[in-house]
Amino acid sequence: MSPPVISRRQGLGAALGLALSPLVALGFTRFAYALLLPPMQTEFAWSFMKAGALNTSNAIGYLAGALLAAWLGKRFGQLQAFTWAMIASALALMATAWPSSFALLLTVRAAGGLATAVAFVLGSSLAASAMPGRTATAMSIYFAGSGLGVVLAGTFIPLAQAEGGALDWRLSWLLMGAVSLVASALAWLAARHSIRQTPARPAGPAMPVWGALGPSLLANLFYGAGYVGYMTFMIALLKQQGFGATLTMVFFALIGGASLLASLCWGRVLGRLKGGRGFALVCSLVALGTVPALIWPTAGTVIASALIFGASFMAGPAAVSVVAQRVLPAASLTWGLALLTATFSIGQSMGPLLGGWISDITGSLSAGLWLGPLLLLLGAALSWQQGPAAPKP
Numbered sequence: 232m233s234p235p236v237i238s239r240r241q242g243l244g245a246a247l248g249l250a251l252s253p254l255v256a257l258g259f260t261r262f263a264y265a266l267l268l269p270p271m272q273t274e275f276a277w278s279f280m281k282a283g284a285l286n287t288s289n290a291i292g293y294l295a296g297a298l299l300a301a302w303l304g305k306r307f308g309q310l311q312a313f314t315w316a317m318i319a320s321a322l323a324l325m326a327t328a329w330p331s332s333f334a335l336l337l338t339v340r341a342a343g344g345l346a347t348a349v350a351f352v353l354g355s356s357l358a359a360s361a362m363p364g365r366t367a368t369a370m371s372i373y374f375a376g377s378g379l380g381v382v383l384a385g386t387f388i389p390l391a392q393a394e395g396g397a398l399d400w401r402l403s404w405l406l407m408g409a410v411s412l413v414a415s416a417l418a419w420l421a422a423r424h425s426i427r428q429t430p431a432r433p434a435g436p437a438m439p440v441w442g443a444l445g446p447s448l449l450a451n452l453f454y455g456a457g458y459v460g461y462m463t464f465m466i467a468l469l470k471q472q473g474f475g476a477t478l479t480m481v482f483f484a485l486i487g488g489a490s491l492l493a494s495l496c497w498g499r500v501l502g503r504l505k506g507g508r509g510f511a512l513v514c515s516l517v518a519l520g521t522v523p524a525l526i527w528p529t530a531g532t533v534i535a536s537a538l539i540f541g542a543s544f545m546a547g548p549a550a551v552s553v554v555a556q557r558v559l560p561a562a563s564l565t566w567g568l569a570l571l572t573a574t575f576s577i578g579q580s581m582g583p584l585l586g587g588w589i590s591d592i593t594g595s596l597s598a599g600l601w602l603g604p605l606l607l608l609l610g611a612a613l614s615w616q617q618g619p620a621a622p623k624p
Contacts, residue, residue, distance in 0.1 A: 245361040246369045248421020250376030251414040252313075252354035255320050256347035257545075258380010258487070259407045261289060261459075261579075265466045266388050266483055267400040272467070274400075275333065279464070279590045279599070283583030285340050286463050290455075290580035292341035296348025297572035301565045304353050313353040313422050317415035319346035325408030328401040344576075352572050354418070355548075356565045357425045359556050366556050368498035370549040375494030377545050381487025383410065385480055440567045443558045447507055447551050448574045450614035454514055454547050455578025457606030460586035460599060461521045461540065468596045472528050482537045489541030497546040501553050507617025510550035514611035516543035518604040525597055548575070554617060582606070 520540030
């Protein structure tokens with residue numbers, strides 16, 4: 232009996248709907264913070280280290296959620312856990328608009344990180360099997376959702392202008408939370424469709440994740456620490472260097488737009504590269520993208536930096552997810568994706584604190600940003616050591 236013919240578009244709708252998870256988890260919850268940091272920092276008179284601590288608290292919550300995601304998916308079912316995590320993520324965004332104390336903001340950001348990580352990990356697992364035979368394309372579409380989130384954040388946030396033209400950061404968080412509630416409903420429909428349409432396949436015995444993915448896990452830690460400083464502090468650097476609001480918004484929108492448009496190209500590239508080669512390439516390109524605006528801060532280099540960085544930075548999670556899908560049996564895949572998300576989150580916890588600390592002690596924001604490309608190149612070297620797929624029973 233001949234195997235069923237699989238359409239190239241099978242599962243495309245599910246992959247697109249599931250991409251709303253990184254839209255909320257990364258595009259809104261994490262990356263939009265860079266746009267809202269300057270008015271929040273001005274209102275509360277934060278140091279750069281304190282400003283970085285809010286992203287670190289979000290990353291710590293993200294780490295906890297990544298480690299809990301596989302258990303929650305088994306305990307309550309993937310669909311239920313994914314849906315409620317999406318709703319909780321939206322509510323956490325809206326709650327960020329209210330606290331005025333630093334301690335409360337830390338708590339809300341941590342809670343949001345936990346919820347988004349659960350949605351992100353379970354969504355990754357669903358997306359990995361959403362398009363049979365086209366895992367790399369499905370994962371690239373999934374992670375492109377973060378780029379769409381950046382574009383939408385760059386669109387909605389300028390609308391939240393207070394009297395006198397100042398940015399109303401509280402209204403911005405509320406707007407993103409409201410959009411995220413709508414995204415939760417659409418993502419639920421996609422997840423339900425993905426679960427119903429995915430054919431059952433033998434899971435095979437579980438295998439030790441660390442042994443199979445060790446180099447990628449370490450590389451992902453340095454990747455998370457390296458790229459996040461750029462996303463956290465680059466807008467603040469542009470404002471400090473005297474660039475106007477128009478260029479900073481264009482810069483942010485270009486990052487998201489480049490990420491969105493490059494997603495399908497990355498699917499083809501990652502599908503052809505073996506072992507950790509794909510992730511090593513991504514780390515190197517992201518490192519390259521962080522440099523132009525630091526060496527020669529002009530409008531042209533800022534735009535070039537946004538395009539190079541934007542076209543490559545969200546291919547990183549897609550690249551390591553493809554490695555996990557190739558190396559691990561189905562029984563270990565969700566846990567493997569959870570550990571990759573956890574190491575990514577540990578890196579994201581370290582990056583803003585280290586970068587902010589360097590900026591505070593040197594008195595130079597750009598000095599802290601130079602940490603990023605160094606860590607990214609280290610991640611590339613580690614990823615190059617990742618072996619190809621192990622034989623599966």
